[in-house]
Amino acid sequence: MMRQTIFNTNCYSSMTGLGITITALVILILCSAFFSGSETAMMALNRYKLRHLAKRKHKAARRSLKLIRRPDRLLGMILVGNTFANIIASAILTSYAEQHLGHIGIILATILLTFVILLFAEIIPKTLAALFPQQFAFPASSILAPMLFVFYPVVWTLNSIANILFRLFGIKIKQSEVTEALTQEEIHSVVHDSKGKLGPRNKNMLLGVLELEMIKVEDVMIPHHKIEFINLSADISEIIYQIIHAEHSILLACYDNIENIAGIISTKRALRFITEDRKPTYEDILGLLHAPYYIPKNISIKNQLINFQQKGMRFATVVNEYGEIEGIVTVEDIIEEIVGEFSDTYQVDTHITTQADNSHTTTGETTIREINRHLHLQLPTEGAKTISGFIIDQLQEIPVGKCCLKVSHYTIEVMKVENNRIQLVKIRQN
Template sequence: MEDASIGFLLGILCFLILCSAFFSSSETGMMSLNRYRLKHLVKKKHRGARKASKLLERPDRLIGVILIGNNFVNILASAIATVICVRLWGDTGIMIATFGLTVIILIFAEVSPKTLAALYPEKVAFPAAYLLAPLLKISYPLVWVINGITNTFLRIFGINVTGDNNHHLSTEELRTLVNEAGALLPQNNQSMLLGVLELSEVTVNDIMIPRNEVMGIDLDDDIDTIIGRLSNTEHTRLPVYQGELNKVVGILHMRNLAQVFHEGKVTKAAILQVIREPYFVPESTPLETQLVHFQSQNRRIGLVVDEYGDIQGIVTLEDILEEIVGELSSSPRDADQDIFPQEDGSYYIEGSAYIRDVNKALDWNLPTDGPKTMNGLITETLESIPEANVCLQLMHYRIETLQVSDNVIKTARIIAFKKKQDD
C-alpha cells in the first residue's frame, strides 16, 4: 500500500464506499419488505422475492453477513483514507481522514442509501438478494461463529432467538390494514371485509327483528284471516303460533304451501302438515357463530329467545348477510326511510329506527349496548317517558323530541356536534 499511487487508493476508497452503501441499503430494504406482499410474490414465483424470502427465514444470518461485510469495508476504507491523508498532510491527515470519512460515510453510505431503501424496499432488496445469497455461502463459517456467540449472549437474557418468526395479524390489525388499503381496494370490498371482521362482535340480539314487528300466522284466527295474510305477505317464511308468539308450533315456508293453494284446500290442518319444527337461537349468540349454525342446520330463520326461553324476535340468514354486504333489498327496516336530513344539519329520526342502522347511515357512534331503537335510547336516558317534548344532551349529540304519543317517542330531532380533541 506504501507504493500504491494516490489515484489508485482513491479508486479503491470510492469502491469501498459503494460497497458500504450496498450493505446499508440491503439491510434496510430487506427489513422494510412487506411480509404479506412478499408471500404473494413468492406464490407468483418472482425470483427476487423467492431469494429474499429464503434469506429472511433466518434474519440472524442475513444481518450477520450484512454487518460483517459492512464493517469490513468501513474499516478498510478508514485505513486507506488515513494513508491518503497522511501522504497529503502528514500527521494532521489522521484527523482530517477521521472527520472527512465520517461525513462521507454518513451521507453516501448510510443516510442516502438507507432512505432510498426505506422508500423503495422491493427495488433494493430483490436485486441485493442475488449478491447476498452467495456472500452468505462464502462467509457462512464466520457468520455461524458470530451468530453462535451472539445467540448465546442473547439467551443469557432470556431471549429466544429461534422463536416463531411468522408475522400474524390480530383482528384489529387486519381491520386497520383493510382501512388503510385506500384505492387499492374498492370501497364495497372494504365494507364487506370489515363486515366479516365485525361478525364476532355483534350478537343476534343486535340485529333481530323484535317480536312486536314479527309477522306470523296465528292459528286462533279464522281461516279467512289466515288466507288473507298468506296472500299478502312479502315474506317466504312465517312463524306459526297458537295465540301468541311464545306458543310457536313451527315455521311455514310459502313454497311448501303452494301445492295446498293449488288444490284449493287451505285449512289449518293443511298448514300444520307442511310446517317445519321451530329453530331457537339464544339472543347472545355472536353472528359469526350463528352463521355457521345456520349452515350446519340447513336453516334460514331462527326464533331468538332470552335466558328464560321467551321469544324476543326472529333472525334470518339474510339479516346476517346484510351485516356483511349491506342491504340486500328495500325493506321496512331500511334506515333511509326513518332518517330525514334538514337544511340546518340536523336530522328528523323516527323513534322506531334502529340505533345500529342510524350509526351506519350517518357514521355516528350512538351507544348500542342497551336499547336497540331511538325511542328506547331516549327513554332510558331520561329514565322516564316524557309527557311533553323535551331536549337532552347525549354524548356529543343534542336530541329534541318532536312527537310523543301513546307512551312512545314517535319522532326526534338530532344534531351531532364535532368531538373535542380531548374526547
C-alpha cells in the same frame, strides 16, 4: 531546473494520490450505503406480499424470501460487508490525512468521515429503503444472494460465536422460517385501514365476516314489535288472506299475540296448498305448522349460523333468560351482516337518507350498527341497540319534543316524537 522538475513530479504524485484516495472512498461509501440500505429494505419487506409474489414465480421475490427466512445469516453477511467498508474507508482517509497534514489531519479526517458516513452511508440510504423497501430489496437481493454464498464460512463462524455467547447468558435463539400469524384483531385492523385498496363494498364484507364472533343475535334480530305473524284466532278466510299477502316466506303462527306461539309456517308451502281446488280448512293450516326453534339472544351470529346449517333451518325465535319473546332471526339477517352493501344494490329500505348539507336522517328504530355500517360512523354500540334507545340512554328520559345532543364528534338531533317514541332523527358529523 532540477528542483522545478522534482516539484512538478511531487505535485503530480500528490494529485494522483488524492484522486485515488477520493475514488476509493467514494466506492467504499457506496458499498456501505448499499449494505445499510439493504439491511433496512430486507427487514421492512411485507412478508405476506412477498409470499404472494413468490407464489406467482416472481424471481426477485423468491430470492428475497429465501434470504429473509434466515435473518441471522443475512444480517451477519450485511454487517460484515458494512463494517469492512467503513473500516477500510477510515484507514485510507486517516493514512492520507496523516501523511499530508500530520496529527491534525487525523482529527479532521475522523470528523469528516463520520459526517459523510452518517449522511451518505446511513441516513439517506436507510430512509430511502424504509420508504421504498421492495424497490430497494429486489435489485439488492441479486447481489446479496451470491455474496452470502461466498462469505458463508465467515458468516457461519460469527453467528456460531454469537450463539455461544447468547447461551452463556441464558438467551435462547429460536430459528424459525415461519412468519408469525396475524391475530383476528390484527387482521381486522389491516382490513379496516386498507383505505381504497379493497373498495368499500369488499371492505365491509370482510369486516362483516371478521365481526361474526363479536355480534350477538340480539344485534341483528327483528325486534318483538316488528314481527309479522299469522293470527290463528282469526277465521279461516282471514288466515288465508294473511298467508297470501305475507311479506316473508316463513312466519310465526300465533293465537292473538306473539306470546302465544303455536308454531312456524312456510307461506310458500301454504300457498301451494291454497291453490288446490278445495278450500283449506283450519285443520289443514294447523297441519302445516312446525315446532318453533328457540335460541338465546346472546349467542353470536357466527355460532348461530353454524347451528342453522347443522339443523337445516333458516328461522329461529329469540328469547331472553326468562323465556320471553325478544324477536326473530333468519339466515338472511345474518348473511346481511356480511353482504349488507349487496342488499343496498337492490334498494332495500335502510331508513337512512343523506341530506344536501351532508347530514343524515333516519328513523328512531334504526340500529346503531346499521347507521355505522352505511354511514361509516363510529357511534358506540355498547348498551342500546337502536338510535332511539341510544338517545334515551344519553338523556336519561324520553324526549317530549325536538332536542339536540352531542356525542363525541357527532351531533344527534331529535326531529320528531310521537306517542313517547322517537320517530325521526338527524345525525351530522361535527
